[in-house]
Amino acid sequence: MWIEERQTKKGLRYRYNERYTDSKGRTKKISITLNSNSRIAQNTASRLLYEKIAQAQEQEKEDKEITFARVATEWQEHAALSVKPMTAVNHKLHVKKALAILPDGAKLADLTAVDIEKAMYELYYNGSLTYGYCHAVLQTIKRIYKYAKRRRLISDIADILEVELNRKPYTASELVKKKEKFLDHDELRECLRQLHQLHKPIALMMEFISRTGLRCGELLALRVQDYDKENRRIHINGTIIQHTSVNSNVVRGTPKNIYSVRYVALDSRSISILDSFILENKKRALWFKGYDNKGYIFTTNRGNPYNLQYIGHYLRRVQIEGKHVTTHIFRHTHISILAELGIPLKAIMQRVGHNDPKTTLSIYTHVTENMQSDVIKKLEKCTL
Structure with a gap:
């Protein structure tokens, strides 16, 4: 044991040090600090140091056995x-x-x-x-x-x-699936037609996603206060992060990342969809006693945002050849529509809340490839 004298604001302090060897043969140091260096203090320090060494060795044995x-x-x-x-x-x-x-x-x-x-x-x-x-x-x-x-x-x-x-390595079917993760115009029209027959409100919500590029959680988290009708836009500032049943408490959390907080401009059809849901909710609040107005727009008869699993149940019933219909395919479809319109990649990323261009590019590139193919077909028909 050796002693180090230290001057502090509270006076002299004495650090008592000792070394020991652990189970792996490494030398380790252990210390305690006392106010005195008297013989009694030294005896106390010696006892405390060996107690600490014993504790450290016992903890080392426990750590070695930890699963x-x-x-x-x-x-x-x-x-x-x-x-x-x-x-x-x-x-x-x-x-x-x-x-x-x-x-x-x-x-x-x-x-x-x-x-x-x-x-x-x-x-x-x-x-x-x-x-x-x-x-x-x-x-x-x-x-x-x-x-x-x-x-x-x-x-x-x-x-x-x-x-x-x-x-x-990707299989042939996986490569096709990787490319076919959005709907073309005809497929989108047929998909929405089938959904209208199955569940009209869900059809309107999926159409809204295809026109705005929202994530489904962002759509369900939309509140009346997030809708700026005068400026024809919505403010995306939240997402539904836990919603397991129609009657369960809704947990509204922050968006996926800082890039997800954004304003999204609306076309006339999107405004019409929002207005129709808001009007329907007002009717429910007046006529249905079980309706609890929490301020959300896309709600069920009780005022809760639609359940994600419930939406998925109806989407799985839609049959579009070669396509796996999920809520996300409508978001990808929106990106494909913007790409076909020639909207710059950066503007698309900002609209849909992407910070990594890889996701956007996987759709953007495929759409532009199809557009190039269409250009060639039109040129072949062109005679001078």
């Missing part, structure tokens, strides 16, 4: 404090999947990069899950190990952070 599952649960609870509710839900799902594919009861320190790589390869290459989902699971595992390192439960995680998941 991946326990650390994963700790990380999930810790991360939930600083993320959006839906992100926390996704974290929970990813942790659950990680625990399912890794050895049951595996200790954190015993899992190797090879173990994780094998588990991820089995999940992705031999399963039917998407690359995006599997990649998210892998990223969650890496975040758990980073958390463990910050907690000093493990020292070297370099090999685990280097584990990568390479995307499988």
Whole structure:
């Protein structure tokens, strides 16, 4: 043990230091500070230092035995404090999947990069899950190990952070699906026709998305106060992030990112759709006692925004050859319409709230390719 004398604002203080060797052979230092360097103080310091060393060694034994599952649960609870509710839900799902594919009861320190790589390869290459989902699971595992390192439960995680998941080559059907993620004019017309027969309000909502490019959550979060009829625009400043049943409490959260907060100009048809919903809601408020006016525009008979699963139920009943009809296909359709009109890419990104041009370009490029093909067809018919 050695003593260091330090002058502080409160007078002299004495730091008592001792070294010990951990289970991995590393030399570590441990210290305590007392107000005296008398013999009694030195004896007290010696006792306290060895107690701290014993505690550190005991904690080291516990840390060595700690399981991946326990650390994963700790990380999930810790991360939930600083993320959006839906992100926390996704974290929970990813942790659950990680625990399912890794050895049951595996200790954190015993899992190797090879173990994780094998588990991820089995999940992705031999399963039917998407690359995006599997990649998210892998990223969650890496975040758990980073958390463990910050907690000093493990020292070297370099090999685990280097584990990568390479995307499988696209199949012919996947390539077609990747390109066909929007509706052309005829398909959109037929889709809306079928929806009108199934559920008119949902048909109008999907038409509104195809004219504005909103995400469905943004559409459902629209309130009367967000509608500026005089200036023919809406203010996108929220999204519905949790809505599990028609009668459940609605949770309105912030948009996906800062780029999602925006004003969207409206054409006459979009204004007509908004006005029709607002008028219908006023009628419900007058004549239906169960209607609770929360200020939302696209609501059911009880005043809650429409349920996402409920909308999806009707969209799955729509049959458009070669197309998987979801709420997002109408958003992509809006991008394709703007591309066909020759609207600049940056203006489209601002309108739909994109910050990464890759998503917009995947639709924009395909549409412009079709337009080029159409130009050639017209030129072939042109005679001089």
